[in-house]
Amino acid sequence: MSTKKSLTIISVTLLFLLASCAQQSKQKTESSAAQNSDANNDLVRISAENADAAEPALAASPDGTAYVAWVEHRENKEADVMLAHLDGEGKMKDAPVRVNPQAGAATAWRGDPPTVKAAPDGTVYVGWTARFVDSQAHGNDLYVSASRDGGRTFEQTVKVNDDGKQVVHGMHSLAVGADGRVYVAWLDERNVVKPPPSENKMDGMQKMEQMEANREVFTSFSTDGGRTFSQNQRVAKDACPCCKTAVTVSLDGHVFVGWRQVLPGEYRHIAVAASADEGKTFAQPIIVSDDRWMIAACPVSGPALSVGSDNALRVVWYTEGEKGSPGIYWAESKDGGKTFSESRTFAKGEARGTPLLLVNIKTGASVIWESDENGQPRIMTARFDKETEGASASPIASTGELPSAASSDDGLFVGYIAKVNDRRSIWVVKTKPV
Numbered sequence: 001m002s003t004k005k006s007l008t009i010i011s012v013t014l015l016f017l018l019a020s021c022a023q024q025s026k027q028k029t030e031s032s033a034a035q036n037s038d039a040n041n042d043l044v045r046i047s048a049e050n051a052d053a054a055e056p057a058l059a060a061s062p063d064g065t066a067y068v069a070w071v072e073h074r075e076n077k078e079a080d081v082m083l084a085h086l087d088g089e090g091k092m093k094d095a096p097v098r099v100n101p102q103a104g105a106a107t108a109w110r111g112d113p114p115t116v117k118a119a120p121d122g123t124v125y126v127g128w129t130a131r132f133v134d135s136q137a138h139g140n141d142l143y144v145s146a147s148r149d150g151g152r153t154f155e156q157t158v159k160v161n162d163d164g165k166q167v168v169h170g171m172h173s174l175a176v177g178a179d180g181r182v183y184v185a186w187l188d189e190r191n192v193v194k195p196p197p198s199e200n201k202m203d204g205m206q207k208m209e210q211m212e213a214n215r216e217v218f219t220s221f222s223t224d225g226g227r228t229f230s231q232n233q234r235v236a237k238d239a240c241p242c243c244k245t246a247v248t249v250s251l252d253g254h255v256f257v258g259w260r261q262v263l264p265g266e267y268r269h270i271a272v273a274a275s276a277d278e279g280k281t282f283a284q285p286i287i288v289s290d291d292r293w294m295i296a297a298c299p300v301s302g303p304a305l306s307v308g309s310d311n312a313l314r315v316v317w318y319t320e321g322e323k324g325s326p327g328i329y330w331a332e333s334k335d336g337g338k339t340f341s342e343s344r345t346f347a348k349g350e351a352r353g354t355p356l357l358l359v360n361i362k363t364g365a366s367v368i369w370e371s372d373e374n375g376q377p378r379i380m381t382a383r384f385d386k387e388t389e390g391a392s393a394s395p396i397a398s399t400g401e402l403p404s405a406a407s408s409d410d411g412l413f414v415g416y417i418a419k420v421n422d423r424r425s426i427w428v429v430k431t432k433p434v
Contacts, residue, residue, distance in 0.1 A: 044091055046084050046415070047072065047426040053082075055113030056415040056426050060406035062120060064088045066413040067151055068404075069099065069116040069126050070426045071108040077135075078104030081114050081128045085151045090413055090430035099126045099145050099154055107131040107140055110353070110402060111242050111300045115174035117182075124151050125182055125226055127160075127174040137166040142186055144174070146226040155227075160220050162232050163190040168215070171242065171302070173257075177249040182222040183279055184229070185247040185257045187215040187239055212298070214238045214262050217245060221255075221279040235273045236285045238262045244302035244354050250311045254336055255279045258303040258315060261287065266294050270303045270317045274337030288331050289343035291321030304357035306365070313337055314384075316346060316357045316367055326350050328369060330357075330384075347382060347393055357384065358407040363432075366412060368396065368405050377401045379416050396431060 046068055047053030055071040066086045073079045081099040084092055099114075100106045107129050108114060115127035124147040129140040142160045147153060161169040167189035175183045194213040217236040220229045235257055239245075243260035250256070254276055261271035269291055273282040288303070303317040313333040320326040327348040331340045346367060355369040365384035370377055371393075379397040396403070400416035407413075415428040 042090055043427055043429045045420075045425055046070065046092065046096070046428050047082070049420075052424050053426045054402070054417055054424050055108045055110065056402065056404045056417065057114050057116045058404045058406040058413050058415050058428070059116040059118045059124070060408045060413065061118040061124075062122065064408055064410075065093070066090070066406050066408065067116050067118060067124055068413075068415050068426065068428055069114045069128075070415075071106060071114060074104065077107070077131065079106045079108060080104060081106045081108070081126065083116070083124070083126060083147075083151050086413065086428060088408070088410075090428050094152060097152065097154070099128060100130065100143075101154075101157060105130050111244060112170045112172065113402070113404070115172060117174050117176045119176045119180050119182075120178060121180060122150070123148050123180075123225060125174060125176065126154075127172055127184060129170055129172070132166050134166065139166050139168040139189065140170055142169040142172055142184070144182065144184065144222070144226050144229070158226060158229060160184050160229050160232075161186070161188065161190075161218070162220075163188075165190050167192070171244045173245045173247045175247045175249050177253065178251060179253070180225065181249070181278060182226050183219065183247050183249060183255055184221070185217065185219045185235070185245040185259075187241065187245060187259070188218040188232075188234075189213070189215055191216060191234075212241045215241045217257065217259050217273075219247070219257055219279060219282070230279075233282075235282045236261065236271065240268050240298055242298040242300050243268075246303050246305040248305040248307055248313075250307040250313070251309065252311050253278055254307075254311070256305055256307070256313055256337055257282065258305050260299070260302055261285065263287075266296055267291075268293050268295055268299065270315060272303075272305070272313070272315065272333075272337050276336065283337070286337060286340065288315050288317070288340045289319075289329065290323065291319040291329075291343070292323045293319045293321030295320070300353065301351075302354045304355050304367075306357045306359045308359050308365075309361060314357065314365075315340070316355050318351045318355060318369075328355050328367065332386075346384070347380070352377065353402060356403065356405050358405055358412065360407040360409070362409055363407070363411070366407070368403050368412075368414065370401060370403055379403045379414065381412075396429065400427070
């Protein structure tokens with residue numbers, strides 16, 4: 001055998017071995033990420049391998065499938081909102097599609113991910129924010145995009161905020177009523193004037209307003225399938241500027257909006273406003289619980305709202321107030337948001353972000369949240385039981401961040417962020433309720 005031929009054989013063999021090692025390394029990395037799920041082995045990576053993907057959002061469809069939206073980030077602050085359709089087992093049905101019509105125009109961050117909901121008629125709505133063309137402008141516009149073919153294509157996007165100002169319209173939430181009406185709530189800066197610097201201090205802490213001005217809560221709704229939205233209306237002032245809003249609709253048509261209110265003395269408590277006329281007007285906001293949490297910073301943690309078949313409104317939130325130890329708490333209203341029960345402990349310990357409350361007529365209710373286990377983020381879940389003070393939690397993922405979830409008839413779709421080769425990826429697991 002000639003030397004040249006021998007070298008060729010050796011080169012081919014080395015290339016084969018290198019490719020085999022690379023494939024084994026990739027499988028090992030993905031297997032390691034999959035093992036982070038403590039729910040079952042049906043963990044699926046949704047985002048592309050080479051993408052920096054974050055901010056997941058999930059919605060269940062009436063047909064038992066689900067949709068997951070997320071954001072792919074690139075250089076120069078460019079980003080795209082992506083949507084994938086999942087089958088009943090949580091596996092991808094079709095290739096993901098881009099929601100924002102102009103490539104790279106979207107924007108998002110941990111506190112303000114996109115939103116997604118599936119309407120009773122099968123229409124899929126995605127709420128998302130877009131950066132301004134002017135790179136020097138601070139803020140974003142809020143859009144809703146609708147798909148009427150199972151997430152394969154999207155109609156022309158519709159801007160929800162109607163002020164035309166280059167300010168923040170974010171921390172948004174999205175809900176669809178049984179009648180198909182679409183509701184959006186968000187935090188808005190159109191009327192906010194940042195106070196000038198001052199020497200005012202409280203207990204050695206500079207007032208929050210000197211760092212970032214409080215915002216206002218705005219709402220809007222659509223009665224024509226997201227093709228147009230109503231005139232924006234303000235629901236409240238002095239909302240915590242980077243705590244996410246929540247909106248939900250009861251079976252009898254009541255609309256509830258929740259946020260974290262800033263009260264005199266820098267106390268930050270959860271507030272709810274209710275509408276009995278399909279979002280046209282809202283009653284005065286009600287503080288859900290006097291937690292006495294004074295913090296000169298933004299917790300980046302809003303409330304979760306849900307209304308059961310009994311039309312009772314339940315609120316779940318995180319606090320670290322004087323009234324109780326750090327943890328997740330809950331309360332309920334049986335009179336349309338006019339009054340609330342005494343808050344009760346759901347789960348003790350520190351939590352990050354906004355908790356999730358999912359209600360299913362067949363399987364009951366569950367709460368999902370991100371906890372901090374010795375500096376390691378993990379995804380936890382516990383059954384919501386009104387009779388139990390302090391839930392027994394179990395992990396969904398031993399390593400994961402920023403969970404989102406949707407409830408179907410036979411289980412939960414849970415999505416979250418996990419890193420693969422130091423790159424953020426979106427993973428979804430289908431699991432049974434605890």
